[in-house]
Amino acid sequence: MSTRSTEVSSELAAAGRSMARRRGRNARRPWVSLGILALFVLTGVLGPWLAPHPPNAIDLAHATEPPVFAGGGMGHLLGTDHLGRDVLSRVLSGARVSLLVAVGAVLLAGLIGTTVALLAGYVGGRLDMVLTRAADASMAFPVLLLGIVIVALYGASIVVVIMVIVLGAWPQYARVLRSEVIRVRGQAFVRMSTVLGGGPWWSMTRHVLPNIIPTFLVLATLQVGLSIVAEGSMSFLGIGVPLPDASWGNMLADGRSYMRNAWWLSVIPGAALSLTVVAANLTGDWLRQHLDPATRRR
Amino acid sequence: MTALLEIKNLEVDYFAGADTLPAARGVTFEVRAGTATALVGESGSGKSTVAMAIMRMIRPPVGDIVGGSIEVDGLELVDLPDRRMREVLQRHIGFVPQDPTTALDPLYRVRTQIAESMPGVARGELNERIADLLASLGIGDAMSRMRSYPHQFSGGMCQRVAIAIALAGDPKVLIADEPTTALDVTTQVGILRLVDRMRRERQLATLLITHDVRVARLLCQNVVVMYGGVVVERGPVRDVLEAPRHPYTRALMESSAQGRAPRRPLRAIPGQPATLREMPAGCPFAPRCERALDICATAMPPPTGAEHSVFACWNPEDR
Amino acid sequence: MTSVLEARDLTKVYQTTHGHEVRALSGLNLTLAPGETLGVVGESGSGKTTLSRLLLGIEKPTSGEVLFRGKDRQQFGHADRREYVNAVSAVFQNPYSSLNPRRRLWDIVTERQAIEGHTGKRDRRARAAALLDLVGLRAEFAESFPHQLSGGQRQRVAIARALAQDPAVIILDEPMSALDVSVSGQISNLLLDLQQQLGVSYLFIGHDMHQIRHLSHRVVVLLKGECVEQGDAQTVMAHPQHPYTRGLIAASELETLEVSG
Numbered sequence: 036m037s038t039r040s041t042e043v044s045s046e047l048a049a050a051g052r053s054m055a056r057r058r059g060r061n062a063r064r065p066w067v068s069l070g071i072l073a074l075f076v077l078t079g080v081l082g083p084w085l086a087p088h089p090p091n092a093i094d095l096a097h098a099t100e101p102p103v104f105a106g107g108g109m110g111h112l113l114g115t116d117h118l119g120r121d122v123l124s125r126v127l128s129g130a131r132v133s134l135l136v137a138v139g140a141v142l143l144a145g146l147i148g149t150t151v152a153l154l155a156g157y158v159g160g161r162l163d164m165v166l167t168r169a170a171d172a173s174m175a176f177p178v179l180l181l182g183i184v185i186v187a188l189y190g191a192s193i194v195v196v197i198m199v200i201v202l203g204a205w206p207q208y209a210r211v212l213r214s215e216v217i218r219v220r221g222q223a224f225v226r227m228s229t230v231l232g233g234g235p236w237w238s239m240t241r242h243v244l245p246n247i248i249p250t251f252l253v254l255a256t257l258q259v260g261l262s263i264v265a266e267g268s269m270s271f272l273g274i275g276v277p278l279p280d281a282s283w284g285n286m287l288a289d290g291r292s293y294m295r296n297a298w299w300l301s302v303i304p305g306a307a308l309s310l311t312v313v314a315a316n317l318t319g320d321w322l323r324q325h326l327d328p329a330t331r332r333r
Numbered sequence: 334m335t336a337l338l339e340i341k342n343l344e345v346d347y348f349a350g351a352d353t354l355p356a357a358r359g360v361t362f363e364v365r366a367g368t369a370t371a372l373v374g375e376s377g378s379g380k381s382t383v384a385m386a387i388m389r390m391i392r393p394p395v396g397d398i399v400g401g402s403i404e405v406d407g408l409e410l411v412d413l414p415d416r417r418m419r420e421v422l423q424r425h426i427g428f429v430p431q432d433p434t435t436a437l438d439p440l441y442r443v444r445t446q447i448a449e450s451m452p453g454v455a456r457g458e459l460n461e462r463i464a465d466l467l468a469s470l471g472i473g474d475a476m477s478r479m480r481s482y483p484h485q486f487s488g489g490m491c492q493r494v495a496i497a498i499a500l501a502g503d504p505k506v507l508i509a510d511e512p513t514t515a516l517d518v519t520t521q522v523g524i525l526r527l528v529d530r531m532r533r534e535r536q537l538a539t540l541l542i543t544h545d546v547r548v549a550r551l552l553c554q555n556v557v558v559m560y561g562g563v564v565v566e567r568g569p570v571r572d573v574l575e576a577p578r579h580p581y582t583r584a585l586m587e588s589s590a591q592g593r594a595p596r597r598p599l600r601a602i603p604g605q606p607a608t609l610r611e612m613p614a615g616c617p618f619a620p621r622c623e624r625a626l627d628i629c630a631t632a633m634p635p636p637t638g639a640e641h642s643v644f645a646c647w648n649p650e651d652r
Numbered sequence: 653m654t655s656v657l658e659a660r661d662l663t664k665v666y667q668t669t670h671g672h673e674v675r676a677l678s679g680l681n682l683t684l685a686p687g688e689t690l691g692v693v694g695e696s697g698s699g700k701t702t703l704s705r706l707l708l709g710i711e712k713p714t715s716g717e718v719l720f721r722g723k724d725r726q727q728f729g730h731a732d733r734r735e736y737v738n739a740v741s742a743v744f745q746n747p748y749s750s751l752n753p754r755r756r757l758w759d760i761v762t763e764r765q766a767i768e769g770h771t772g773k774r775d776r777r778a779r780a781a782a783l784l785d786l787v788g789l790r791a792e793f794a795e796s797f798p799h800q801l802s803g804g805q806r807q808r809v810a811i812a813r814a815l816a817q818d819p820a821v822i823i824l825d826e827p828m829s830a831l832d833v834s835v836s837g838q839i840s841n842l843l844l845d846l847q848q849q850l851g852v853s854y855l856f857i858g859h860d861m862h863q864i865r866h867l868s869h870r871v872v873v874l875l876k877g878e879c880v881e882q883g884d885a886q887t888v889m890a891h892p893q894h895p896y897t898r899g900l901i902a903a904s905e906l907e908t909l910e911v912s913g
Binding site for chain 1: 708709710734737738741742744745746749750751752753754760763764766767768810813817
């Protein structure tokens with residue numbers, strides 16, 4: 036195989052990369068998506084203190100009021116639900132739940148998945164076979180079913196939600212990152228590291244890990260979105276964060292029955308959810324480009 | 334003996350972000366039926382760009398042909414509608430790529446891939462025609478071997494299959510992109526011999542892209558030397574390679590280790606090949622040229638010389 | 653004068669998944685003297701890559717010995733092994749994958765020092781600057797990333813890295829095969845110059861007979877894992893004994909399309 040044609044193809048690759056850059060203008064100025072994510076984290080952390088009303092306070096006198104931009108009063112900016120609970124307050128405290136789920140699930144699944152990927156990809160052989168089978172089995176497993184069983188036995192809680200999501204998500208990290216590990220490991224600079232006397236730990240931490248981090252970050256930001264949505268699905272099934280505590284997912288689920296005359300009950304948490312997921316993905320894109328020395332703006 | 338492939342003042346750009354990179358400028362040469370022309374150059378010289386431009390593989394948003402003309406058998410290709418261009422590619426131009434092992438689809442049998450280039454042939458005749466073609470290219474037991482998959486062939490055999498695919502449509506023009514670079518040394522001569530024989534038997538106008546001047550001398554009647562996107566010298570192989578006028582051609586001839594005294598320094602060309610991003614004004618070779626004059630850095634030398642023996646240099650080597 | 657590196661009856665056999673055996677190397681004998689360049693010529697499947705892996709300790713031989721300064725590597729103690737790692741270094745073929753794209757050049761070049769852990773960043777940077785200078789790269793390149801360099805410049809970095817530990821032997825596995833003709837001449841000259849300055853030995857693996865003849869004192873020709881011819885480089889080139897060697901030389905001449913022998 037000749038690498039003489041590499042010059043031409045690398046010129047073309049550079050052209051393709053900057054084409055992608057031009058398309059994703061956000062990639063150069065990620066302020067919008069980063070801003071939204073920052074807002075998300077902020078409300079997640081400060082939510083309960085920012086809320087104008089206690090999120091679980093029932094006030095039947097003010098039940099089912101529309102948001103202020105659809106005819107409602109200033110007392111409840113985003114309206115109230117059928118029990119008179121303030122939607123804005125519930126969205127803010129729901130952000131905290133989503134934040135916990137997203138961060139918890141992503142970090143835990145990421146940790147497990149990356150470790151498995153490193154072991155399977157770097158060590159190879161028997162260990163690789165065992166770990167890959169384990170990942171396959173986990174992917175084939177009906178995770179939601181397990182969630183229902185656990186909730187039936189121990190009741191619903193945010194911990195169960197995170198556990199179920201992690202169980203479903205870690206194989207994604209493991210499989211994708213395993214390929215990356217194998218790819219990087221095959222590069223000459225890793226082989227050189229062995230020649231220079233670096234042991235497996237040295238190669239893994241100094242060479243392999245830094246080169247798979249960009250892929251990890253893209254996966255992680257995608258998973259942030261998926262986790263938040265997964266939490267919503269679990270709420271739909273009744274095994275998510277238990278009422279009366281608000282999460283974007285269970286608000287969405289709850290609001291279903293009121294779509295006709297109180298559309299804001301689902302639409303508003305749905306909008307918050309969508310916005311956050313999109314922001315997470317865009318940030319992931321930017322992060323990946325920013326971390327690659329070859330495409331970073333110097 | 335008309336010119337089957339005629340390139341006139343071809344200009345190709347690559348678009349990389351906000352920049353427009355000049356990959357080829359003012360490229361002019363022709364290839365006549367039954368003759369082989371070598372397009373010689375290193376990385377960034379523009380030789381692969383020219384080949385890809387001929388086959389319309391450079392299109393927006395990656396790049397585009399921004400000037401000049403490409404004629405195959407009198408037909409202008411540059412603004413030809415896509416559908417017509419595809420016909421031309423299928424019936425008039427055969428392309429042999431650089432790496433035979435990646436040029437073939439590993440999922441399909443060899444026979445199927447060759448048949449793709451023979452759309453008009455009747456089902457009953459197909460197998461025989463393919464077997465004949467493969468046999469003529471030196472693949473023994475062709476009838477059964479054509480049912481094999483690419484991975485069952487060696488590198489040299491794969492290249493013969495690639496040549497079969499290129500010739501299956503009975504083209505008039507053959508473009509071979511470094512056909513031997515990915516092969517072992519002992520296999521290379523066989524493939525080169527094959528290309529030469531095909532050229533003679535089918536009277537193909539052959540454009541051979543290579544970085545190795547010896548291949549040019551061995552196989553071709555004419556040579557076009559490119560550097561930094563421009564043609565620095567072209568003409569009959571004997572003339573250009575034995576008495577080069579352009580300093581780059583001369584340096585290229587002298588930089589090989591062949592025949593040099595053991596462990597004595599070689600006459601290496603200093604510096605790096607020009608990259609598209611840092612193309613200097615004036616002659617692209619000027620920064621590395623030991624004969625460079627002041628004017629070389631500011632103005633591009635125009636092509637001079639007789640009709641078929643042309644060079645572009647302000648300070649050429651003496652004959 | 654003991655040889656600095658020696659292979660005795662070196663053999664490597666791989667087991668494939670189908671239970672077949674692949675004899676990558678069979679009974680290879682070679683010696684490398686101090687300050688000498690030994691050229692190893694072979695095409696694909698000749699065993700040259702396996703040879704470099706065995707000599708570098710990336711893989712263990714199936715049978716046979718590797719001797720360093722007369723001592724069998726299998727008898728090595730901990731200190732001997734460390735000495736070996738310092739004494740035998742490598743430069744690989746592909747300049748685009750032999751440098752970690754996420755590290756700066758000074759960091760890449762002094763990786764050995766980083767592994768040993770005795771040298772601080774400032775000293776490593778200084779050493780890197782000296783090494784880059786030795787291979788003809790300006791000091792300011794030390795802070796660059798690999799993608800900012802051309803193929804030839806990257807190979808210089810790879811050579812600088814190989815020199816960082818003051819090696820006795822550098823194993824070069826097709827170091828110029830991926831480079832442009834106009835650049836490989838520079839690298840060739842650099843290698844010759846460094847050998848003169850530092851007295852380092854080279855094991856130069858390649859497939860271009862002319863390149864190898866030009867750079868080597870002695871040459872070994874490999875075919876399917878076996879040495880078919882060995883001797884003084886000029887003599888072997890001028891009077892090849894084995895038909896395969898003759899075929900290789902004829903093919904590299906590219907003087908005629910008629911291939912003889």
